[in-house]
Amino acid sequence: MELWKISLDKYNTNDNKKYETLFTLANGNRGLRGALEFSSKGNRGNYIAGIFDKSQSQVTEIVNLQDPLGFNIYIEDEKVDIDECDLYSFKRELDMHNGVLQMKFIATTKKGKSVEIKCERFVSRNKTSRWAAKYEITPLNFDGKVFIENYIDGSVTNSTWDVMNKTKHFKVKNIYDSNPGIALTIETNDNNIKSIELTTLMGENNKGNIFKNRRYSEFGEVVSEVYETFMSEGKTETIVKYGISISDKDIRSDLIAEGTKELKDFIKEGYEAEVEAHSNIWRKIWDEIDIKIQGDEKAQIGIRFNLFQLSASAYAGDTTVSIAAKGLHGEGYKGHVFWDTEVFMLPFFIYTRPDVAKALLMYRYNTLNGARENAAITGYKGARFAWEAADDGLEVTPKWGVDYDGNAVRIWTGDEEYHINSDIAFGIVEYYRATNDKEFLVNYGIEILLDTAKFWQSRVEYNKGNDRYEISSVIGPDEFHEHVDNNVFTNYLAKWNIEKALFFKEWLKTEDNVNYKVLCSKLGLNEEDFNMWETMTEKMYIPMSEDGMIIEQFEGYFDLEDIEIEEYDENEMPVWPDFKGNKLGETQLLKQADVAQLMIMLPEEFSEAVKKANYEYYEKRTMHKSSLSPSMYSIMGLAVGDRHNAYKYFMKAIYTDLEDNQGNTDFGLHAAAAGGSWQSAIFGFVGLRVNKEGVLNINPWLPEQWEGLSFNINWKSSRIGISISKDKIEVDSTCEATVIIYDKSYLISDKKQLVVAR
Ligand code: BGC
Numbered sequence: 001m002e003l004w005k006i007s008l009d010k011y012n013t014n015d016n017k018k019y020e021t022l023f024t025l026a027n028g029n030r031g032l033r034g035a036l037e038f039s040s041k042g043n044r045g046n047y048i049a050g051i052f053d054k055s056q057s058q059v060t061e062i063v064n065l066q067d068p069l070g071f072n073i074y075i076e077d078e079k080v081d082i083d084e085c086d087l088y089s090f091k092r093e094l095d096m097h098n099g100v101l102q103m104k105f106i107a108t109t110k111k112g113k114s115v116e117i118k119c120e121r122f123v124s125r126n127k128t129s130r131w132a133a134k135y136e137i138t139p140l141n142f143d144g145k146v147f148i149e150n151y152i153d154g155s156v157t158n159s160t161w162d163v164m165n166k167t168k169h170f171k172v173k174n175i176y177d178s179n180p181g182i183a184l185t186i187e188t189n190d191n192n193i194k195s196i197e198l199t200t201l202m203g204e205n206n207k208g209n210i211f212k213n214r215r216y217s218e219f220g221e222v223v224s225e226v227y228e229t230f231m232s233e234g235k236t237e238t239i240v241k242y243g244i245s246i247s248d249k250d251i252r253s254d255l256i257a258e259g260t261k262e263l264k265d266f267i268k269e270g271y272e273a274e275v276e277a278h279s280n281i282w283r284k285i286w287d288e289i290d291i292k293i294q295g296d297e298k299a300q301i302g303i304r305f306n307l308f309q310l311s312a313s314a315y316a317g318d319t320t321v322s323i324a325a326k327g328l329h330g331e332g333y334k335g336h337v338f339w340d341t342e343v344f345m346l347p348f349f350i351y352t353r354p355d356v357a358k359a360l361l362m363y364r365y366n367t368l369n370g371a372r373e374n375a376a377i378t379g380y381k382g383a384r385f386a387w388e389a390a391d392d393g394l395e396v397t398p399k400w401g402v403d404y405d406g407n408a409v410r411i412w413t414g415d416e417e418y419h420i421n422s423d424i425a426f427g428i429v430e431y432y433r434a435t436n437d438k439e440f441l442v443n444y445g446i447e448i449l450l451d452t453a454k455f456w457q458s459r460v461e462y463n464k465g466n467d468r469y470e471i472s473s474v475i476g477p478d479e480f481h482e483h484v485d486n487n488v489f490t491n492y493l494a495k496w497n498i499e500k501a502l503f504f505k506e507w508l509k510t511e512d513n514v515n516y517k518v519l520c521s522k523l524g525l526n527e528e529d530f531n532m533w534e535t536m537t538e539k540m541y542i543p544m545s546e547d548g549m550i551i552e553q554f555e556g557y558f559d560l561e562d563i564e565i566e567e568y569d570e571n572e573m574p575v576w577p578d579f580k581g582n583k584l585g586e587t588q589l590l591k592q593a594d595v596a597q598l599m600i601m602l603p604e605e606f607s608e609a610v611k612k613a614n615y616e617y618y619e620k621r622t623m624h625k626s627s628l629s630p631s632m633y634s635i636m637g638l639a640v641g642d643r644h645n646a647y648k649y650f651m652k653a654i655y656t657d658l659e660d661n662q663g664n665t666d667f668g669l670h671a672a673a674a675g676g677s678w679q680s681a682i683f684g685f686v687g688l689r690v691n692k693e694g695v696l697n698i699n700p701w702l703p704e705q706w707e708g709l710s711f712n713i714n715w716k717s718s719r720i721g722i723s724i725s726k727d728k729i730e731v732d733s734t735c736e737a738t739v740i741i742y743d744k745s746y747l748i749s750d751k752k753q754l755v756v757a758r
Helices: 013-022 255-269 271-289 297-312 340-352 354-366 368-377 420-435 438-459 488-511 513-523 527-538 595-601 608-619 629-640 643-654 671-685
Strands: 005-008 030-032 046-048 067-075 086-095 100-108 114-123 130-139 144-153 170-177 182-188 194-205 211-219 222-231 237-247 291-294 400-402 408-410 461-463 468-470 696-698 708-715 718-725 728-733 737-741 744-748 754-757
Touching: 005 013, 005 297, 030 114, 046 067, 046 237, 067 114, 067 130, 067 194, 067 237, 114 271, 130 144, 130 255, 130 271, 144 182, 144 194, 170 222, 182 222, 182 255, 194 222, 194 255, 237 255, 255 271, 271 297, 271 340, 271 708, 291 297, 291 671, 297 340, 297 643, 297 671, 340 354, 340 420, 340 671, 340 708, 354 368, 354 420, 354 438, 368 438, 420 438, 420 488, 420 708, 438 488, 438 513, 438 527, 488 513, 488 527, 488 595, 595 608, 595 629, 608 629, 629 643, 629 671, 643 671, 671 708, 718 737, 728 737, 728 744, 744 754
Parallel strands: 696 737
Antiparallel strands: 005 086, 030 046, 067 144, 086 100, 100 114, 114 130, 130 237, 144 222, 170 182, 182 194, 194 237, 211 222, 291 708, 400 408, 461 468, 708 718, 718 728, 728 754, 737 744
16 A cells, blocks of 8 residues: 555655645646645645736746635644644655545644644545545643634735745635635636635534634635634544635636535535545546556656646646646746647556547647737747747746846747647647547647648748758757757657648548638648648758768757766766856757657657667767656667666656655646656556557566566557566457557457467
8 A cells, every 4th residue: 555655754844845746636627735734834835727817927827826725723822833843753645546645743832732633635536626624633631722723815926935026916805704614715817717715614523513612704815714622632523624616717607606505515415425536536547547566666656656646737627728847736837838748748648548638639729829829929820839838828938037057047948949839749640649539630630730830831941052941040859059050859840740731631631621621721721832841841951960870959069069978966867067168058968858859759760770879879968957858768768778777767757756856846746757757667668659550569678676567558449458577468458459569460359368478
């Protein structure tokens, strides 16, 4: 059972922010950071997916909503504050199997009163508006009056840790005694989105209600109810806090009436019934997503943490939101959505929960008008997806930030990191290859493929002298180099994006001619454009080394000062080499996988020898300053036979947050690293890939200490279970399917398990 738990045995106030991220409970619709009720230190956060606002902040950001977590215990006149009390037997545990956060401790107040407190909390996956906490309180050396305070705090802001950027995105509208409980409604400043939090406490034992008195209060933007009770030494009393959060983004009816009804229904159905329904759903999700690793407990817990938090960040019920770079776990990157979703997280959902993958892609479809506006206002045609997107698809990348030394720097990614367009096209094609979802392709996917290709048509530049198409002044995945010309990742994927648009428009022409014509007229495309696209794909410039083996990351990259990484820290991660007075961009050092990233995304396009040569060249120059990078090098290493590094990078990826190895877990989950962790296990160690003919291949290699690895995937209409042990591979499938294992093709029937010796 411990293999399902993330535990913390020692309390340290300085770690509060990190554990708020690690212990966030989310259900795809909303995320509640794992703040401690009994400490005021940390950055509390309560977010509903899709509620964004700009107000006075630099750019639109996810709103930190009113905080419903408020809960205090007073023993006579002393508050139980774990930063002030003596603390014993402290333990927090995230039970990932059931989706429940637990805590227990014994606290002794300044006046010597000791109390044992056990609590648990969940954010329901059953009814996404519900959340609850249960507190078991046992006085250890006293009988006396105990006061329990339940409150909702409407005074919260975004960026509490950064005074110059602190912003309040809403106005408190109503504070009231809602019977049951207390309620606080807010309205966001720009879009007038309303949201309500309602909470109340129920304290009961075998004699019924334990509360003697209740006092309702309003303190500015805080609403509170305090209950008085009497507790006896050694006797445990149980108090349940019920919570409802809803916004008018999700419901059209009267929020207050709906919220009150919901809270009453929740109390009627009870804590136990809801937590059971919620945990049942989590257990079902686990049946779809789990990767079992035998023989390596650290890897087992680590991979599960990533699968848990990534799954917590999404659900299929909303096609207007996507997963932010930091999940629903914090305000890092302002809740914005990047290429992280399509390239790093989406494969996990495609193969485990395709309905969620589809919802994520539908977010791009639903924000296509924003992408069109991005293209138009920067002088281009078609759709230009934002490097950082929020609710409407418009570009929201901040223009200014700070560098590694704290100096103000202009951020160019929103102006130049164009590859996001092809990354989204890539996500669509990957989704279709694995699911065969024609309905999606015909009605939504092809429109995106065509309109992104139309953008590229307007963005590429024809170089007459060399008779080739070029793309100048871009940023590729490696963000250390700005304003570069002909970044291969960008050029190659732009070419690929146009090729796929051409391929699928031909397909659509025969599959659904009416839709084809409607699309051509809607997007303003005809044969002249398509002919032009053909020429562009033939003449797109891809810089190479002279012998054709090493791809030059961008034009002129090989002329930069060549510095290799020579030193590694205690975690085997690169130590900054001396740039000898040069700026980072004047060296060949990379922030993250770039050429390697391209070869992972399009493995069939490069020979084994070219992949190996490029892996070896770029690995020595990659600093992994983005958490997106290690998992990709793990996959690439395995593809070219570098097995030692593969395990190292896999562990680095799965422990990104658990060991805080990028140093910023305080600000949210590294959701792309979580998706990369799944890819590293499945595309890396299992060697799962779809070949050019569209057939599923596996080519497993397991690290020495792994006795086995097993998982399920969705493939077209089948569900395939794969189990790899030291001496064999077992595969079963719900429908007939062909799988190539170590280069040999097998037809799996739904009736009989396939066993292949290793
Ligand atoms: C990386 C980007 C990534 C972003 C959000 C940056 O540090 O360089 O590739 O999209 O973080 O995770």
